[in-house]
Amino acid sequence: MGPIIPLNAVSPVWAASLSPKLASRMQFGWTISVHIIFASLSIGLAPFIIYFTWKDVRTSEQRYARLRSFWVKVFAAGFVMGTVTGIPMSFQFGTNFPQFAEVAGELIGGPLAFEAKMAFFLEAVFLGVLLYGRDRVEDRTYLISSVLVGFGAWLSGFWILIVNAWMQTPRGYEMVTRNGMEVAKLTDPFAAFLTPRMPWMYVHMMNASVISVALLVAGVSAYIVWKKPDTEAWNTALKMAVVLLIVSAPFQAVHGDAYGRHVEETQPQKFAAMEAHYETGQADLHLLAFPKSPEALTDPRAENLVTVSLPAVGSFLASGGDFDAEIIGLNEYDENPPVALVFWSFRFMVGLGFLFIGLALWGGYLMYRGRLSDNTRYLKAMIAASPLGYAALLTGWYVTEIGRQPWVIQDELRTSEAVSSTLTGTEATLTLVGFVVVYVGLVLTALYTLKWLIREELQLLGVRESSEGRWHGPLPGVSDDD
Amino acid sequence: MMTDSLLPVDTYLVESLPEIWFGAVLFALGMYVVLDGFDFGIGILYATRTDEHERETFLSAFGPVWDANEVWLVAFGTMLLAAFPRVYSRLLADNYLVAIGVVLALVFRGLGPELREQRNDERWKRYTDYAFVGGSVFAPLLFGMLAGRWLFGEATLPVVLTGVGLVAVSVVTGAAFLAAKTEPGLASELRTYGIGATLAYLSGVIVLLGTVVLTDAGGAADTVLSLPVAAVVALSVAVGLIGSVLARRGQYRAWLASALALPTLLTILVAILLYPTIYPPTGLLVREVVVSPLALNLVTVLGFPVLLLVLWYFKFLYGVFSGPIEGEGYGG
């Protein structure tokens, strides 16, 4: 039976001799990781933008105008980054995985084209109005534009996740030979678009985006409130974010638990990798797992871990009630995904999920006591937690995508068969390096942009910057921000 | 199966649906070349301005529309994938570095203006301007080269000339678009560039086609010597010259209309050179590589109404931002 395979995939030793396959996978994984951050920023910010715009148009209260203008700027910068990183995504199906594009073209081409026509145009056109058209259109048109931009973001998630869900649980097609190649022919559009995975993925992903953005908004608000406690606008934003978190964080855990059962049914090999379950048979549930030795980081077998486990509860959960249910182990397969990456990524995501529930409850308690904005410890915790939603979101995707290996289309097409046969290692390595350099720059500028926006906001609020570039505030005697 | 009753499974909705889709894919390409073309033109002409006020004027013409224009590239790519997956795969995989070059150039072009606004610092502005101008030059150059590879295969000179031609025609439309929207002084400077680029573009097209005839690049010599190609070239020359006269007379809106006809004619030329194959160097025919009836019927029924809606969005968008440029700078 196969050893624990491509852990090499993360080893820097490989860098010297990147094969087209490895370079393509790294490039795809890297570029989609950056893209997804901005895409989910748009998805998660959409409800905030619509709400602020609505309040601004309706009540003309200063605080909503201010929040709208700040977050629309963040949205706009994120949107541009989402756009420029999205276009390489759609090209890479052809440049790096042409066999995949050709085999799956009939199935994925439609949803991708609908995404462009139904969602991207909607977002791009009405964002133009939202950003530049405040004085050119009526209030109502302006408000509708904000709704359409948000709707476009959620719709684009819908179509792209149809594609990804199909790769996990492919349905609605048959294999035929065309131009000397085995390709998937669409036989049932309903089955192909609404695969069993789709509803799980859509709900979990949209909620993950909301959580991530709620944490970001909470972190930025906490920082500004910490610097200037009497700001009405940012106290409102902080409260909103915490309320959103109280709803979305527990929901994600409950939903994720059921989602895991669905994965066990549809992709048993991936589930086994998530639990590092090697021998077919009864499975324990590892509530907590710590590495006993450094070895466990690369080989998370039970004997290498210190675990807090519930015996047989793994079987119970995965089967929905049967303690003796047989869970297929990794030893049954010839080739397995890199178990350690999947196992630890899964734990990382779930661990963060529980942390977010804790933060939400703590915030709820403080709000109930009316002390949300003067508990410095809470404000600091929220500032520190602001990037963690994205960390959970990314690692969740690593579970999904790496856990599916060696398949790119589950049980139908192997990743190794999907990679371009004309691509050379040099070309692939060259572009990989190019994307790494450019996207690191891009992510850094995104962070700086956020920093500059916050600084501008603090200046508007009358908090002064000292010569060392550190903040000293709130200043006595500065009046209310409105 | 539920779809049986709704959509024919084994026959195309209409006999010529594969050809209609060939047309639809080229329509998306044409929209991209026309609309993002003038964005590229704005970016290139931006390099000729040193005055901060003028630069900001350019950026506020560019800001509200470029992103929507760029989506036509995505529409083109995904429609190609949906209808002709093999062409999409081979075109991008066979021309790997050029294709990746296009998207990286687009990254710089898109980010430049967005980032420029974020800071008031001379050096920062200079670097973001480099990104904007460099991206605006290289994106059409490389995209044109990709189109050249699509049409003519490996032949270097025709491929490069296609790239240069796309840059030139982008300058024409960019100049006309800006001239129609700015004050007369600036407009008359822009028309000089516009007329120069028109002449460069027209002679480029003629040299390109001449080279193709002489070297039979991609086996396209016969097609180039056909009547439809001659007609399109003659029309382009006529439109280009009339446009230049209109520009001289200061009739900028009319000039813009004629300028936009040039990339439209260019796309028609591409269509003629492709059909009935769809990737000439490989000899693949439209009918050979098209997806199965059910899949194509589905994207037709769901996609075409949306395409009409999209055209309405554009009418709305350009309606809102019609007339002279107001305000300054990217941030509006």
Ligand code: HDD
């Ligand atoms: C803020 C982000 C976030 C948080 C807090 C959680 N998740 Fe998650 N999870 C994601 C973000 C995410 C995601 C967006 O990254 C994924 C990848 C694919 C998907 O549909 O959602 C995901 C996938 C995903 C999968 C499927 C993997 C696959 O498709 O192969 C499972 C079983 C879970 N999650 C389970 C959970 C559990 C039990 C959580 C407990 C708290 C949890 N998630 C919190």
Ligand code: HEM
């Ligand atoms: C929803 C749209 C998505 C689609 C259609 C998609 C498709 C693909 C494809 C075609 C590959 C290449 C083949 C392979 O290596 O398996 C891949 C790999 C990968 N994807 Fe995704 N993906 C999507 C979303 C994501 C997201 C959001 C992330 C991360 C945040 C992600 C992370 C990765 C990683 C890390 C790999 C490399 C896996 C490996 O090679 O081990 N994907 N995906």
Ligand code: HEM
């Ligand atoms: C491999 C898969 C993916 C491809 C090929 C892809 C492609 C694209 C493209 C071409 C754009 C630019 C559209 C424009 O010009 O406006 C874009 C933007 C966007 N994508 Fe993706 N994408 C992928 C994965 C995802 C995923 C997993 C999501 C979310 C679930 C997502 C959500 C979005 C959103 C919301 C936008 C709008 C831009 C923004 O708001 O930042 N994409 N994507």
